[in-house]
Amino acid sequence: MSASWQATSARGGDIIESIANDPDGTLVASDFDGTLAPIVDDPGAAHIDPAALAAFARVAGLVGQAALVTGRGLDSVRELGRLDDTPGLERLVVKAQYGVETWDAATGEVTRPPLPPQIGQAEQRVADLLEQLGAEGIDVTGVGLEDKGRALGVHTRQTHDPDGLLARLREPVAAIADDLGLHVEPGRMVWELRATPGTKAQALDALLTAHNSRVAIMIGDDLADITAFDRLHELAAADGLQVAAVASSSAGEQPVVEQHADVVCAGPGGVAEWLNAVADAIEARRGR
Known part of the structure; x- marks a missing residue:
């Protein structure tokens, strides 16, 4: 554990070992704003934190699947996150607008319905x-x-x-x-x-189904992420999925999110340190 993150449940304490034991069966999903990018007054001025991007890309290259699940539009998150040209994100999947828009970096395929008036x-x-x-x-x-x-x-x-x-x-x-x-x-x-009532829980379900994951992580910071956190806990109880909900806490905003989490990180910097701890554990298990 670190001063920048701490496990707040037994699941949170065990999850890094679970990932290291089965990296190929692991899904690591994250929100964008507040988790990988600092919260700013002007949403259009948001930019991904370099340390968080590097750590997320590092983990993405080591696990079965990495994904972003965000309320942002697809074009916005791809540009602000520098997702198209960051090494390690070649197999990234983005579920934007709560899953209405999808981008698969491995195939280049983009799925999105017409814009609503x-x-x-x-x-x-x-x-x-x-x-x-x-x-x-x-x-x-x-x-x-x-x-x-x-x-x-x-x-x-x-x-x-x-x-x-x-x-x-x-x-x-x-x-x-x-x-x-x-x-x-x-x-x-x-x-x-x-215009669409979809939730991050539904987007997460689609990812889990597509990739047949046995271990699943969701990193979030806002009220919309609670649906995904709670869905993970439901699946853990019903199907034995190894899970952890990871909250990014920024200046005490939305403290209710932390109450649904298994790991709490101090903003994007803490998320970066937690992700690096995950990557360290996987590499150590593989003898690198």
């Missing part, structure tokens, strides 16, 4: 809402709208009162989503309006 409509209606609130004397300066193609993020991180505005926007944003047939997902100082 409701996202553009939602962006205009939320912009109108913000203009109305401003006219009523509510300071909405700094509220950001992020068009993800299949989702719209309404961010309050850069406002004078992130928590207060997030709560203030909840009902009117939910009403807009309901009217347009969109699903609302809460996150770090954001309401995300999504």
Whole structure:
């Protein structure tokens, strides 16, 4: 164990040995923002942490399958993560937009359905809402709208009162989503309006089925990752899968995520150290 990560359950304490015993049967999946990339005020300015990228690529070259499971759009995560040209990620699979978009680096195959028109409509209606609130004397300066193609993020991180505005926007944003047939997902100082109601648990299930994994890891930091964490624990109880949910904790945000985890890391730097510990154990078992 390290000062930058610690096991918080028996599963978490055993998981590195389980991976080292069966690396070819292991799936290592991770979110992007908050796990491999630091959380920033402007989501469009996010960039992968070099140490986390190096550690993730190192593990990816040693296990049966590595994957990213993210709410970001596919093009965005490929660019910001430098996924196309990083050695070690030649067999990476990306499940973007909660699994709606898929990229298989080994084959180059991209799967994605047509973009839904409701996202553009939602962006205009939320912009109108913000203009109305401003006219009523509510300071909405700094509220950001992020068009993800299949989702719209309404961010309050850069406002004078992130928590207060997030709560203030909840009902009117939910009403807009309901009217347009969109699903609302809460996150770090954001309401995300999504055209598809898929979850990270479903994306993880698809990966596990495709790769017949016997050991599975999910690294996450936000509320949407809890579905994947809980799914791993269900599979461990029902099918005997060796699992661990690994939480990346950044400045105490979303502490509820840690309550569902088996390992807690101190942000992307801690994730990098944990992944390197995994790679060290595999290489030591193989006698490298």
